[in-house]
Structures are given as C-alpha cells and as structure tokens.
Amino acid sequence: MIPARRATATAVVLAAAGALLSAVAPTASAAATCASPTYQRQFFANTTFTGTPKKTDCDTAVAEKWGTGAPATGLPKDNFGVRWTVTRDFGSGGPFALPVTAQDGIRVYLDGSRKVDLWKNVSTTQKKTVNVTIPSGRHTLRVDFVNWTGAADVSFAYTPRTTPDVDKVKPLVPSGDSVSYDPATGRAKVSWAKNKEMDLAGYRVYRRPSGSPFKAVPLATTTATSYTDTTLPVTGETFYYEVRAYDKAGNESAGTADKSVTTADRTAPGVPSGLEVTDASEENGLGLGWSSVPGAASYRVYRAPGTTGAYTLLGSAAEPSYRDATAVVGTAYSYRVTAVDAAGNESARSATLTGTRRDDTPPPPVTGLKAIPTDDGFELTWDRNPAPDLLRYSVYGGQLLSDGENSVCAASEVAWLTPDVTSYRYTTVPDGEQRCFFVDSVDSSGNSLYRLHREANVVVATELGAPAEPGTEPGTEPATGGTGA
Structure with a gap:
C-alpha cells in the first residue's frame, strides 16, 4: 500500500489546452480591524x-x-x-x-x-x-x-502603578476645553475632551474673577468631561475658568488656557440712605438729598401725597439730589429713592422722608392806611388784606426822623391784630406831636414784606391840639408816604 502524500500549499501549474491553470491554496480568515484598546x-x-x-x-x-x-x-x-x-x-x-x-x-x-x-x-x-x-x-x-x-x-x-511614592508623573493638560454662557439662566458650561490617562481619577474646575488669581481650592471636582457652574454672580463681571486633570496618585496637571465669560448684570445696587430735605423755597420748590450709592448710574425719586398715599415715579436724577418744583406750598409729601445701575437694575426703595414745601411768599402789602388825629392820639384804619393765609396785622408807630433831605420812620411794633380787625386806636400822644405809622401783614408761615425788604407804606400825622407850624394849618388830613425803619 502506498501511503498518501500530504498536500502542500504550493500552487501547481499545469498546461492544458494551451492555457495555464493554477491550483490555489486555501486562504486564512481575513484580518480583523480592531478599535483600540481592543x-x-x-x-x-x-x-x-x-x-x-x-x-x-x-x-x-x-x-x-x-x-x-x-x-x-x-x-x-x-x-x-x-x-x-x-x-x-x-x-x-x-x-x-x-x-x-x-x-x-x-x-x-x-x-x-x-x-x-x-x-x-x-x-x-x-x-x-x-x-x-x-x-x-x-x-x-x-x-x-x-x-x-x-x-x-x-x-x-x-x-x-498609582501609589504616590511610585507615580510622580503629572497627567496631561486636558484638551479641547471651551466655555459657553447662557444669559437667560446665568449659568456657564465648561467642556473638555476626555483625558488619555489610564490612571485618571478626575478633573478639577477652577474659577477666578478678572484681575484675581485662581484659588487653591477648586470650584468643582468631577469625573465627567463638562461642568455647569450655577453659582456665578450675575453682576456683569468677567470670570475665567481652567480645568486640570488629576490621577490616582494625586498628581495634578497644569491648567488649560483660561476661558472667559462675562456675566449678565442682574444685581441691583445698594439702597440709597441718608435721605433728607436739603432746601425749600417758593422759587425752586422742595429739595431732596441722599448719600451716593456705589455703582449707581442714576436715581429714581418716588412721591406720595401725605403719609399714606400711593407712590408714583416723580423723576430721575444723575446725582444724589433732586428738586421737586411741582410740590404745592403747604402740602405734605412722602418721598422714597432708588438707585439704578448701568444695566437698568433698580434697588429697593429707601426709607421714607416726609416734607412740606415752605411758604416763602409774603402777603401783599397793606393798602388804604389812614391816620386820623384825635384829641388823645390817632385813629388808624386800612383795607382788609386779601391773603388767604393771613395770620395777623402788625401795627408800627414811631417818630419821623429827617436829615433835611430824607425822612425815616423810626417805629416799633405796638400791636398784633387778628385778620378780621382793620383799625387801631393809637393813644397817649402829647398834643400837637407828629407820629408816623405803618401796618405790616404777616401770614401763617411768618412771611411779611416788611421783614423781607425792611420797607413799608408809611403815613405821617399830627395829633390835634398843637399850635400849627408857621405857614401850615393844623393837620386835619391824614399824611401818607415815607419809608419804614
């Protein structure tokens, strides 16, 4: 018996009918493509x-x-x-x-x-x-x-090998880092590519405000490749982020290049304080003042009638002061002030200040003043003053002083009379002596023309019974004119 020979994988070429025929060896399985780390x-x-x-x-x-x-x-x-x-x-x-x-x-x-x-x-x-x-x-x-x-x-x-005494190699700096900011939510999302380290433990995210260094303690630690910061102050400031990888031996990589976000400003400035009335006058109205607030671009002034009325916006000011020229004299108003920053954020309202516009307008002058001589003095009469807030009449009487060219009534206040009285009897004057008189109107705020300008409508008269001056007759008509002293 002839043993069978083992077939070889060598191709055998035979000639048949003028053509070359080849016998091909069996093929192995096709090479597989395996994705790393398979x-x-x-x-x-x-x-x-x-x-x-x-x-x-x-x-x-x-x-x-x-x-x-x-x-x-x-x-x-x-x-x-x-x-x-x-x-x-x-x-x-x-x-x-x-x-x-x-x-x-x-x-x-x-x-x-x-x-x-x-x-x-x-x-x-x-x-x-x-x-x-x-x-x-x-x-x-x-x-x-x-x-x-x-x-x-x-x-x-x-x-x-991850023990600290063996592994002294720092991880690579994370790559592909980016940051996005959502002004609607005030959140920033920091993202980066997965690190290639086989002994990676995680990532540390750091944040710093512009002009300041990163703190030693990270903002967050994560094993993910992104982090959403929900703690950003919404103050309009710029903040920077960097990411560092750390391994199981505690080695930390260098930080990524800083990535910045500028936050939306939704933080209101501080509340104004120290509100006070700074001045009041008939011409300029009621003035308000308060302490300046850091970060405030302007201020808003709110006013309410009296102490219990509803507040409405009165106006705005670039500086910590405001003049309410629309306040009605003698009416009480309550005021509150807010601070507004450049982004339009408005603070809470200040404490309430209540003020009343002072009446600085004196009543009109007294008219129709007459001084009628009598046997024992003078009878003074005048027209009723139309001022609605008239408090009283002040009657002044005295002697007329003259230097030959100018005359001055050196008078003093002799009586206060209620607004319904328009006459006064001035007595105890020696016969034939001359006197000067004027009447001043004073309102409930203490305003008077005489106090304001030191001028008045003066009348001069001579008491009956005195011999007439050479060339004159005894005074039977009231004297008018002159200047009050």
Missing part, C-alpha cells in the same frame, strides 16, 4: 508564528483557559501559537505593571522591545510581574503565547 488576536498552527494565521479576530482581554483542547477550529490542540497586539495612547505615560500567567510560554513586547520572557514548556502555570515605565503618547504592546503540549492557559494585563 486587541487584534491571531491564531497560528505552529509555535513560530509563521505563515498565514488560521484565524484573526478581536479580543478585549488576554485571559484564556483552553485546557487540553484546540483554541479554535482548524488548530491542533498542541503546538499552536496565539498573538495579541494593541496600539493605544498612554497619555502622559508613567510606571506600569505587566503581570502575566502562562502554560506554556509567553513573551511580552513594548514597541518591539521584549519586557517579559517565559518561553518554555511547563506542566504547571508560571507567573511573573514586570514593572516598566511607558513614555507618553501612543505605543504598541504585543503578547506571544505558545502551547507545546498539555493544557493551555494565558493571561496578561498592563496596569498603572
């Missing part, structure tokens, strides 16, 4: 990893217990090899542990450099952990496993 896994029907893999797929971890069976269809249960390969970004890198177990042989390579070598046929599982430092950036790990005979099992991992 491994690409290749199965070989030999322990030298030569030829085309019998199978290629993706594997999330190197952790197999195949026992004594074949690891895949088409592979022998002995003398096979399996290779895992992964390329990934290690961020800032740092110290890593490479723990392995295998029965039989295992080798681990970092960027083509062998780091683990347990390459022998064993009857029990062998173990080893190798510590390495992986540089920052992208690197390739390759795990080669072979089983010569017997049971097959294998495991491999790469894990960061």
Whole structure:
C-alpha cells in the first residue's frame, strides 16, 4: 500500500489546452480591524508564528483557559501559537505593571522591545510581574503565547502603578476645553475632551474673577468631561475658568488656557440712605438729598401725597439730589429713592422722608392806611388784606426822623391784630406831636414784606391840639408816604 502524500500549499501549474491553470491554496480568515484598546488576536498552527494565521479576530482581554483542547477550529490542540497586539495612547505615560500567567510560554513586547520572557514548556502555570515605565503618547504592546503540549492557559494585563511614592508623573493638560454662557439662566458650561490617562481619577474646575488669581481650592471636582457652574454672580463681571486633570496618585496637571465669560448684570445696587430735605423755597420748590450709592448710574425719586398715599415715579436724577418744583406750598409729601445701575437694575426703595414745601411768599402789602388825629392820639384804619393765609396785622408807630433831605420812620411794633380787625386806636400822644405809622401783614408761615425788604407804606400825622407850624394849618388830613425803619 502506498501511503498518501500530504498536500502542500504550493500552487501547481499545469498546461492544458494551451492555457495555464493554477491550483490555489486555501486562504486564512481575513484580518480583523480592531478599535483600540481592543486587541487584534491571531491564531497560528505552529509555535513560530509563521505563515498565514488560521484565524484573526478581536479580543478585549488576554485571559484564556483552553485546557487540553484546540483554541479554535482548524488548530491542533498542541503546538499552536496565539498573538495579541494593541496600539493605544498612554497619555502622559508613567510606571506600569505587566503581570502575566502562562502554560506554556509567553513573551511580552513594548514597541518591539521584549519586557517579559517565559518561553518554555511547563506542566504547571508560571507567573511573573514586570514593572516598566511607558513614555507618553501612543505605543504598541504585543503578547506571544505558545502551547507545546498539555493544557493551555494565558493571561496578561498592563496596569498603572498609582501609589504616590511610585507615580510622580503629572497627567496631561486636558484638551479641547471651551466655555459657553447662557444669559437667560446665568449659568456657564465648561467642556473638555476626555483625558488619555489610564490612571485618571478626575478633573478639577477652577474659577477666578478678572484681575484675581485662581484659588487653591477648586470650584468643582468631577469625573465627567463638562461642568455647569450655577453659582456665578450675575453682576456683569468677567470670570475665567481652567480645568486640570488629576490621577490616582494625586498628581495634578497644569491648567488649560483660561476661558472667559462675562456675566449678565442682574444685581441691583445698594439702597440709597441718608435721605433728607436739603432746601425749600417758593422759587425752586422742595429739595431732596441722599448719600451716593456705589455703582449707581442714576436715581429714581418716588412721591406720595401725605403719609399714606400711593407712590408714583416723580423723576430721575444723575446725582444724589433732586428738586421737586411741582410740590404745592403747604402740602405734605412722602418721598422714597432708588438707585439704578448701568444695566437698568433698580434697588429697593429707601426709607421714607416726609416734607412740606415752605411758604416763602409774603402777603401783599397793606393798602388804604389812614391816620386820623384825635384829641388823645390817632385813629388808624386800612383795607382788609386779601391773603388767604393771613395770620395777623402788625401795627408800627414811631417818630419821623429827617436829615433835611430824607425822612425815616423810626417805629416799633405796638400791636398784633387778628385778620378780621382793620383799625387801631393809637393813644397817649402829647398834643400837637407828629407820629408816623405803618401796618405790616404777616401770614401763617411768618412771611411779611416788611421783614423781607425792611420797607413799608408809611403815613405821617399830627395829633390835634398843637399850635400849627408857621405857614401850615393844623393837620386835619391824614399824611401818607415815607419809608419804614
């Protein structure tokens, strides 16, 4: 019996009918594309990893217990090899542990450099952990496993060493950071890209107002890649944010470039204080004043009639003062003031101030004054004064002094009379003596023309019974004119 020969994978070329015919060897499974950090896994029907893999797929971890069976269809249960390969970004890198177990042989390579070598046929599982430092950036790990005979099992991992005494490598600065602000809610959202660190613990968000440094304590700590700040003051100020990554060993990265937001201003200025009446006059009205408020661009003045009326906006002022020219003389008003900033925010109203516009207008002058001489003095009469707020008449009497050119009535106040009295009897004057008189009208606010201008309508008369002056007759007509002293 002639034994059958093993078929080879070599193509055999035959000539047939003038044409070339080729017999093609069976093809292995197509190479799989595996997204990092998933491994690409290749199965070989030999322990030298030569030829085309019998199978290629993706594997999330190197952790197999195949026992004594074949690891895949088409592979022998002995003398096979399996290779895992992964390329990934290690961020800032740092110290890593490479723990392995295998029965039989295992080798681990970092960027083509062998780091683990347990390459022998064993009857029990062998173990080893190798510590390495992986540089920052992208690197390739390759795990080669072979089983010569017997049971097959294998495991491999790469894990960061995170104790503070070992890991001194800071994480990379987070990238892709940005900030957005919603003026309607007053919230700012800070976002960034996921950090590549394998030992990342989280992120710290810092905030500072313009012109100030970041505080040592972060605004927030998170494991997410965004943070919404709900604590921003709505004062129209500018604030800056930065994000820092920190790892499990406590190392913190440098901060991202500062990103700024300018907040909406919805914070009202302080309430005005020290409200007072600063002046009052008939010409200018009732004046108000108060202390200035920091940040105020203007002020609003509110007025209510009396002490219980409803307040309405009276007007505004750029400075901490206001003159109410519309206040009615003698009427009480209540006032309150608010401060308004450049954004239009209005403060609460100040404490109430009640004031009354003072009457500075004197009554009209007394008219129709007559001084009629009698045997024992004079009878004074005058017209009723039309002033509605007339309080009294003040009667002045005295002597007329003359320097030859000018005459002055040196008079003193001799009587106060109620508004319904328009006459006065002036007695105890020696016969034939001359006297001067004037009457002043005074209102309920104390206003009078005589007090204001020191002038009055003066009448002069001579008491009966005195001999006439040479060239004159005894005074039978009242004298008028002159200036009050």
